[in-house]
Amino acid sequence: MALRDVKPTRSELINLKRKIKLSERGYNILKMKRDGLILEFFKVLGEAKNSRGDLMEKYEHASEMIALLNTLEGTINIKAAAFSVKATPTIDLKSKNIMGVVVPEIEAASVRKGITDRGYGLIGTSPALDETATAYEELVESVIRSAEIETTMKKLLDEIESTKRRVNALEFKVIPELSEARDFIKMRLDEMEREELFRLKKIKARTSV
């Protein structure tokens, strides 16, 4: 706000004072929000680290199992067994609110199945197939869990960033400018008052002569 645009009036001063008060209140609230979000973020970060580690572990295990199954059964038998899987996992997407940030809550159904619910028969298949199927079911579960945690983390980060920008704008731009304008108006009003006083004295002196 350029000072030349400021009207040095009493009403403008009152207006500015009100704005400064509001900005300072907003600044304090946003600062608290930012700190709260950072705390939440660190909580989620811990979970994200664990879930990413778990995901990598599950992925490596699943890769090892499919390599082993390929070796033991060949892709022809694996593909034939895969034909027996008809049900696809369903994902229920909900949302929850963390300090005003809407984050996803993912619930998956029918990912993990029992050996008798997968669709292939037990008599014509091998135990390696069970373990590989279990490894991949666990991997899918882990992917879903990681997706939820990492999306939450990303959304929190975005919100922290924008809150930080707002706090900084209030702290270093809006509030100082408003304060400067307030001081300018105050100074200008004082000056006008002094001028008025001086003028009055002058008039009084002239009339008394």
Next chain:
Amino acid sequence: MPALVGPSPYIYVGTRLRVRKAKLIPRDEYIRLLNMGLPEITRSIQETTYKREIDELSTAFSGIDLIEVALSWNLAKEYQKLLEILPGPLQHLTSSYLRRWDIQNVLTILRGKDQGLPAGRIKEVLVPAGELDRAFQDRLLAEDSPAKIVDLLKGWRLYPVLAREFEEAAESGWFARLENELYKQFYADVIADARGVKKGRAFIDYVQLEIDIRNLQNLFRLRAQHERGEVMEFMVPGGSFSVEELQHIYDIEDLDAFIDALMERVTERKLLAVLEDLKKEGALKERSLQEKEIALTRVKLAEMERMTKMHPFSIWPILAYLELKKFEVFNLRAITRGKESKLPPERIRGYLVM
């Protein structure tokens, strides 16, 4: 079915199979392959009896997939040729024994069609090593609904089971029960057919051992997945345990007591040794089960070889050849796929049946 008169048909078949057996890849060659890189292995396989199939399929497939499909095609062709040279009851029993491939193919077609997959994709995973040859499979694939496929299979030996179980499977889209029932009937048929051939009793013992191993393996699988309740429908009748006995043993919760109950009833020495090992390890690890399964397969093959030498003019040389050929394909596939997955040679070697 005409009975075989005199030993001459057995001598004829035995001689033909000795020639075929001599063409199988020897143990030393597997060791050599294990130390090669993937391109060298592929070239070595191309220089063997699999060359024709590799050449035929090279336009449709490439890389390791080409090798795997060529191995399966060669196996199917070899089995079909064998069925052609076998006389009467031997052919009947061999067809019966190879019907497990038909079960796998029929189920793959039914499942594929039920999921609406294109015929080309289903055909890629068929191995026509049973009595339902490639031409018949193409007819099945040309049908657009599983119900029509079942109608086409009216003359098939396992059709009654298919007709009984199909409706429920088609309604639920869940073919596992149908698959289990087909395999149960398969074992029952093999045992019934073996009664009419020379040294059939010994063969029945062998099939019963296979059933026992399959049942025990499934008990362990179900336990490992913490499945409780009724397991009788997953057990194959005809082995040395009745399905009720297996259910009773399965209901034992304590692992040691469970293995003890099995050991009390098992008489086969090698199977007993596997159970003892499992008890020592004190854990139901699937991988250890796989390794034990391979160890048992080696034992089964050694037993077959022994019986073949004891009874050179019987059903044994045929069955031994069928199994040896199957495990040749299994070993080559394991080496190529294992190398592709970068498994260490020692680990791949552990899975080979030599």
